[in-house]
Amino acid sequence: MALLDIENLHIEFSSRHGNVVAIQDVSLSLEKGEILGVVGESGAGKSTIGNAVIGLLEPPGKMTRGTVLLNGQRIDQLPPHAFREVRGRRIGMIFQDPLTSLDPLQTVGDQLIESMQVHLRIGQHQARKRAVELLTSVGIEQPELRLDQYPHQFSGGMRQRVVIALALCCEPEVIIADEPTTALDVSIQAQILDLLRALCKEKQVGMIIITHDMGVIAEITDRVAVLYRGKLVEEGPTRQVLGSPEHLYTKSLISAVPRSDIKLRRFPMVTYIEGIQENVRKDNLATATRWMGQQRNFGGKSDKPLVQVSDLGMRFVLRNSFLKKNRITLDAVKGVSFSIKEGEVFGLVGESGSGKSTIARLIAGLYQTSYGSVHFNNVNVTQLDDKKMLNSFRRQIQMVFQDPFSSLNPRMRILDIVAEPIRFHKLANTEALTRQIVSGLLDYVGLSDQALARFPHEFSGGQRQRICIARALATRPRFLICDEPTSALDVSIQAQILNLLKDLQESLGLTILFISHDLPVIRQMCDRVGVMRHGELLEVAETETLFSDPRHDYTKHLLSLMPGLDFLSREGLDLEDAAAQQAM
């Protein structure tokens, strides 16, 4: 008998548009001390399973069939008051965002002690002693002192440690962790994963980790279950499933994961993708006859720098004050210099708060520089005040943003969104021509004409990002800034978008500044990379050199944190370097 048995779980969401089956006959089991990964893309129903197990399925969600057995006892039909005994006491939970899963108005100690007093029925003094032990075991220093602090006094990683301590405090038999590291930086993610694994083995707790991240799965799980649209498509030991996947979906999912160890020319066709088919555009990209390809007097790689950033700095005023000495400022970017050559893809990598996005916005002119300069095509654009020059500069630089849900105006039709730059800069004389251009642009990024009259909410994240790219291309830019263009997207969609960007870059000779926190993605996309930390640029190198021979200690540290994905299946991959394949 397994520790946790989920049998034939069937969950439906009913709405006035009919019933939606979220989970279809899923059976899973979990042994003591085992870590089971549940992986899938958004909408696959991963979190729904977790919520069903702990009895927190929100209406209109309803379990229509199936059983959940904890140590042989059926728990899915328990009345609410009995379920409260199970939840927290026998099943612990770790949520994605440590900022919202702790009560900001109570000290960390109070939250731990309250939970223990409710479930374990022990006294205040005893509970406090245990709380100190727990904080020590999750690696928090000076636990006595930390107990009386509030959540906001902890950093993100420390907060997640507290959440883990909270999940562990009543010695549960099972822990359900829903995307436990998604909101954290890479370096902290590695620490938290190590901690979870060690605690599981030490205390013989069974854990279900729900995640979209193959890296996490590869790093700590013993077994993995792959979900696709509410169905369990494959389950087995992690190494076996990732190394030699059987189901077509698992195969395509794995082939879409950006690798840190090899560089692909292109992501292979991802067959199992939401509605739209990725068109094979490689051979029919006749850009010269299209809007995009016309009137271009540039293109091709050259050693001439297109963008030159010298001693760039940006200071934010955190708290304003009349007297200068009372002002509190933050140097987001501190004297950064680099140059981007015509036709190359330049990457900027760093953890959150390292100032990469600020640099992008400084170059684009969305922020005013505090000092330093940005030269674009040998013109200092930080001091442009001639309106005509400024507009021509603006036409040449465009940006693709991170969040596809906030980067499109929800009240405008796609036609108007993409046509806006064309109309604004009066690039087309007639409305008919504008429409034709927009339809061409959409076709180019893989969307049909039907999209024109629709609103952004009718599209998925990946499709919206395509629309964003179409809009960015509408002014026929020479330089494209991509600020984390795929970090809000699923792996397979990410692969599509990265492919699209690669194709565009090749066929149009675009120069791209590619910003990401994700080293494997950087490796797939960039020719040269700059590594940033705390507003400073530590190292600039050719991508392959950086990965094989990092100079700076921080770069080495970052590289060491990348999850080991070398045992992942390489079936159907399109490798950049044939020699690398032979070396295998």
Added chain:
Amino acid sequence: MTRNVLSRAYNSDIFYSFSHSPTAIVSAVVALLICLGALFAPLVSPHNPFDLATLDLLDANIPPIWSADGDSRFLLGTDDQGRDMLSAILYGSRISLLVGLASVLFSLVVGVSLGLISGYAGGRVDSVIMRIADVQLSFPAILIALLIDGIARGLLPRHLHDSLSLYVLIFAIGISGWVQYARTVRGATMVERNKEYVQAARLIGMRPFTILRRHILPNVLGPVLVIATIHLAVAIITEATLSFLGVGIPPTTPSLGTLIRIGNSYLFSGDWWISIFPGIALVLLALSVNLLGDWLRDALNPKLR
């Protein structure tokens, strides 16, 4: 095209929520009836209360038709000048609605514009606008309306009082209500201006004014619509209060508030109908509009759905 729009409206969540809320349907019907009655008052009302030639002081203070002394010509009785109550109410709600709608529109335009500017510009502009709003909020709205009305009376020559009183009233009620709009819109604008679609618009070189009009305004109008509906009820009541106090609409063209005031002096002599019927009309109008506003607020709030 119209067919398309109709079917989209029919399938929308708002319509679904509307058709499943009895309160919303009933209050919409009541509000609609009163509005239609007011709009077509000259056609549906049995008498014209403004036409002095048809008034007869001998008809004054006749009780409603169902009481012993009732007169078949006057369904709801007459007031002290012999005006038919039903007609007076229909014409009166016309003025009440006019003042209400116009002053809401006035507050909305002022408030939304200032809110947009305040939220988008930030810094000093924001501080100045919001401090003015704070100062105004520390006075009750009715006091501000009274104050403005008083100042206007003092400044304007006497013979213009009656002809301009309607506009003064609209201005007074309108200016006393803009703060709510400005605050809401300011908050929403501050959220929207940091969204990436606004940055994309800035990137192509759009001016702030164009961005505000094309991008931000349509996205902050949702809550404004809700406030406007609820504010409409408040404005109608404010107008009635001012008229009741005698500073609003002159008695020659009575609004609902004026009618209630006229009847007030006869309440103790037993002539209750002069106050009660306009009062009921006012309550029905304000209540139904208010309930509609409540429903709209809930329907547009995804968290309560």
